[in-house]
Amino acid sequence: METGLLSRIMDAAVFAALKHQYQRRAGYDKLPYINHLLKVAEALIRVGGEQDDALLLAGILHDVLEDTDATHEELALRFGRETADIVLELTDDMSLPYMERKWLQVEKAHLLSEKARKVRIVDKSTNIRDIFTYPLDWPLEKKEAYLENSIQVTTRIRGGNPRLDHWFDETVAWARQRLAEMYAAIKNGPK
Numbered sequence: 001m002e003t004g005l006l007s008r009i010m011d012a013a014v015f016a017a018l019k020h021q022y023q024r025r026a027g028y029d030k031l032p033y034i035n036h037l038l039k040v041a042e043a044l045i046r047v048g049g050e051q052d053d054a055l056l057l058a059g060i061l062h063d064v065l066e067d068t069d070a071t072h073e074e075l076a077l078r079f080g081r082e083t084a085d086i087v088l089e090l091t092d093d094m095s096l097p098y099m100e101r102k103w104l105q106v107e108k109a110h111l112l113s114e115k116a117r118k119v120r121i122v123d124k125s126t127n128i129r130d131i132f133t134y135p136l137d138w139p140l141e142k143k144e145a146y147l148e149n150s151i152q153v154t155t156r157i158r159g160g161n162p163r164l165d166h167w168f169d170e171t172v173a174w175a176r177q178r179l180a181e182m183y184a185a186i187k188n189g190p191k
């Protein structure tokens, strides 16, 4: 990795950390937002072997338009238009209800650019790992629905990086096992 890219990645990490600083991940007990963003960028590099500037910057910044007051223009000026455009592609319309946003991610998956697809797949893998690792105030059915929705989205956009696809498949297999254990614990638990 050349130093120019490293400094741009750190700039994006600090920018995202500050923009998201008063947020915690929804439903989790005080989990900082930046943890999620760093995991996504780290997996793109470590698992995917990705080195592209715009892709890695978008990995860190992918939730900043959706969840903070940052603007597309602000991102374009500081991180370049390609990065800003990838982030925009990955931004859900937060005025829509949760279920509709998830359905639209499936419906519109085929429209995503190649770089946006990679971020989306890693975002799903990372979220699934968090959902089945940390305490989260979702019923099991909602966790299961997130898993199924992620599979539907990923089925439509996989193929750009086999290593990222494989990591997603491993994540799903692990999550299914966790889910079965969780259902069993409810069934066999104290009445």
Ligand code: ZN
Pocket (backbone or CB within 6 Å): 036, 062, 063, 123
């Ligand atoms: Zn995300």
